[in-house]
Every structure is written in structure tokens, then in C-alpha cells.
Amino acid sequence: MIKAQNISFAHRKFRILDQVDLSVGNHELLVIVGPNGAGKSTLLSLLANETESNEETIFFKDKRFSEWSSKALAVHKAKFSQQNNADIPLPAKDIVLMGRYPYFNSSPGREDLQVVADMMKATEVAHLAERNYNALSGGEKQRVHLARVLAQLQNDIEHKLAFFDEPLNNLDIKHQFNILNTIRQFTRKGNSAIIVLHDLNLAAQFADNVLLLKNGKVVAHGRPQVVFTEAVIRETYNFPCTICPNPITKNPMIIFGIQRNSNT
């Protein structure tokens, strides 16, 4: 699906990313985690072709981004960005409809409107369809944009890729799980998703693979059981923690603030 070799990125001589290798396959849900300033968002925006890197070493479906047309890219990949607080005086449904812009010329078809309605249902904002976007709460705005990004990738193309930069900000627990479930369903259909998350327990529960970044370098990359080990997490976050298997799912469960005295 997407392959990146040896990507580095610097902003005014300050290294943000340092030789990161990464590849995501079909059906895969990759979660990028790491402390503040690790370069997570930068990595995501490089992978999503937002920021141009000096060397073109990112291959999306075996082609460089420069070999794609912008129209084709818009139906193969989509990105949910972090700062979506702009002033947009439109009803919420018109914002979700923007996700269908790559599919129609001057007026949306019946299918486009159906997709908009479906996605608004999936992110639980259907009841806000006619409300003015500017009057929505932070969490509601967030879900409207998630619906827009999901609507953009509703098509018959196989193996699509979605990027999410901290999609769970401002969301309550129910919506957090709902959104992650929706994304997981999306990947079950042969698609891939790359998500930047802060909550390690959610990452452990939903990710197929986890990429742990610190200071622009990959600390660990692999299945949650491999990445989430006490020593690695304690070292990376510079904070005491304990990891035990989740009693129900058996995925790793990270408890911060408590340290086991196993060594003594």
C-alpha cells in the first residue's frame, strides 16, 4: 500500500524526522504514538503528500506521488487534519458533502447525497445535518470532519488509504470507540489507515501495528504486544509505568504512574 524508505525532514536545520522507514500493507491499521514533539504529525503529513520531502522515497501503491494525478489521489487517499477550527458558515451536511467533491462536477448525484447521509450516521452527526457548522461544539465539528473524510473514500476502488491526525480530540469515550470501530471496519474491507493517537491503551486495543516515535526516530515498530513493553514505554515517555495483559482482550494494558519493583 504505502512504503517509505529512509525519510528525514528538517525545519530550519532542526531535525524533525531522522531516517524513518515504514510500510503499511492492505487491511492494516497502523497507529503512530510518541511523546510531544516526536514528529508524528510531520511524518503523517509527509506520508499524505502534504509536505514535500527533498527526496522522493515514498511509494504509494508502488508509484511516487509525483506520478499520480491529483484527481486520482483524491479518490485513493484522504486525510483528517488536526486543526479544523476554521470559520465555515455552512450547514454541517454541506461540509460532509465536500468529501464528495472529487465525484461530481456541478451538482451532487443521488449516490453522493446517500453517502453523506450514511457517513453522518456512522459518526453520529446525522441529527446535526442542517445546523450551522460554526455553532457546533468542538467534538461535533470533529465528527463532521470525520464524516467528510470517510465520505471521500466511499467508492469501488480497492485498497484505499486514510490518514487521521489525532481524530479523538474532544470526543467522549463512546464516540472515541465508535470512531475507532468505524476506522477498523474500513480497514477490514482491504483498506489501510494510519492514525496518530495519544492514548496508548486505545492504540493497543485497535492497532494491527504500532509505530513508536521519539525525537524523530523510530523507537519500536510492530504488533502492540511487541512495542508496548515496560522498559520501552518508560524510557520513551520518561515516566513510570506498568504493563499487564488486559483481562478480557489480552492486549497490553498500560498503567502510568505506577512502577512495579520487579528488579529489586
Add this chain to the structure above:
Amino acid sequence: MRNKLTIYLLSGGLALLLLALISLYSGVYRFSDASVWKILMQGLSNPAAIAPGDHYVLFSLRLPRMVMAMLIGSALAVSGTCLQGMFKNPLATPSLVGITSGASLFAALAIVLGAGLKAFLPEMLQYSLISIMAFLGAILTMTLVYRISNTNGKTNIVIMLLAGVAISALAGAVTGFLTYLTREEQLRDLAFWTLGSLGGASWVKNGILTVVVTVSFVLLINKGKALNAMMLGEKDAAHLGIPVEKLKKQIVILAALMVGTCVAFAGAIGFIGLIVPYILRLIFKSDYRIILPLSAILGSILLLCADTVSRTIVPPAEIPIGILTAFMGAPVFIAILVRFKKSM
């Protein structure tokens, strides 16, 4: 949505047509035959049959002026709407951002420096030269203001407006100086430049305007979707397949072309690009898919209205049209500022 837009466009077109007829009737001169329609038809088929006075007033004064009002109103409104979409702010309009002043300055330069050439060039070429210069002035100021006020795809509105003020002041000073120095009649009339007038309408100017407006509209009028997406931010718009950089270049060049040509022929008619989108936004929210095509019609209606009023309100004199547009525009400006203050 498609059908609704068609209905709005059609009813707008009808209103414009009605207004056009009223505008042809109104004025100090009274036609000998009461029916303008009849004179119009006769004038086209058999010009000799109508009174020369009627013919002159209708075909050389009112008709070209009416057509010019419609073209300029439309051009200014559409460039205003497009600029607002590009700057992502309802205050970005040709006059507030200083583009009109920049165009005036270059047009004045062309008139003063081109005075010597006047005898040798055909009328068409003279006017084309002035409008090309005005276009250069417009594009220069627009690029400057955008560069100054934009960082990382975000516009700093305060900087944008202040840059507009600064450029307007500079251009105003130079234009004033040129006006003071020159003996050129067109520049002599300072009111023409600062407040705008459609008094100089002619078929040659209308011809150039028609070409400019047609080309610009063909390329811009269907950009509603793209401008909507721009509200998400330039990066998110790019993810939706919108060629952001190309779109911005198109808007800059075509808006400068339209504003430049309008300024060259009718002086600085302010606020049309502010009022028209504002009214449309009140009704249709900020959906550029609707307000962009409708602004073309509403711009025509508004300027034709203003022009008709300006030449009938104090007969036999005529008040500069810019006074009327400023009367309408200033309250709108204040209303937007008040709302802007709330959202800060």
C-alpha cells in the same frame, strides 16, 4: 440544488432585464415617442426613421452606459467573491485590499505617459493599453498584499487590511500628483478617479470589457466547489483534489484583469465586491457554488440601479456613482467588522 440555482439565476436575469428597460427610460431627456422599445427596434432596423435626438441619446448615451454598468457591476462582484474565497475572509475586496488604487495609479500613468502617443494610436489600442496597465497595477498590488498578509496558507486579516490602506495611500498620493501635473482631461476630473463614473461609456470600451468579462467568467464561474473546499484550509482542499496553487494564480490574474479594466474605464467604483457577496451570504450562507454565479447577476443589478439613481436623483446634474456605492458599502463594511470582532 442545481434546479434551485437555475431558478435564482433566471429570476435574477429577469429582474435585470426589467431594470434595464427602466434605466433606458429614465433620465433628463424625454424621448419623442414614449416607447423605448419601439425606438430600439426601429433604430436597429431603420435608423433613418427615428428622430436623430432620440437615436443619439439611446444608442450613444444610455445603451452603452447601461451595458457598461452591467458589465462592470458583474466583473467587480465576481472578482470580490473570488478574492474573498482566496483570502478566506469577507473583507477581502478589490477596494479594501488596495487593488483598485494600484490599478488607478497605473491607469493614470498610462494616460499621462501615453498622452504623446494619443494622436497616433487608434482608439481601441489606446484603451487596451490603459486597461493593460491598470491590470499590471492591479496584479502587482494584489501579489504584494497577498505576500505581506499570508503566512503558511493563512491570511492575517489585520495585516491584509493595513497593507491595503498603505498601498491605497501611496497610490492615491502618486495619482493625485499626476493629476495635478497633467493637462489630460480625463485625469483633470479627479472625482472620476476617486469616486468613479460611468459617464465615459462607449461601445469600444464595452467591447474590451465584454472580452475580459467573458474570458474571466468562463474560467472562474465554476470554481464554487473549489472555493468552498478552500474554507477547510489549503491543505485539506488539496486532499480533495483541488489544485490550490493553480486556482490561486487563476483568481489573482483574472480578478486583476477585471478590476484593472473596470478601473481604467470607470475609475474606482468601490464596495460592489463587498456588498454583493455580503447580501448573498445573508441569504445563502457561504456556499460559493451558489453565491459565485449569483454574484455575477446581482453585481449587474446593483450597479445598474446605482447608476440609474445617480443620473436621475438631482436632474439635470449627475452625482458620482461612487458616492452611492459608498453609502451602501460603508454600513456593510461596519456590519462585517462588528461580526468579525465577535468571532475574535
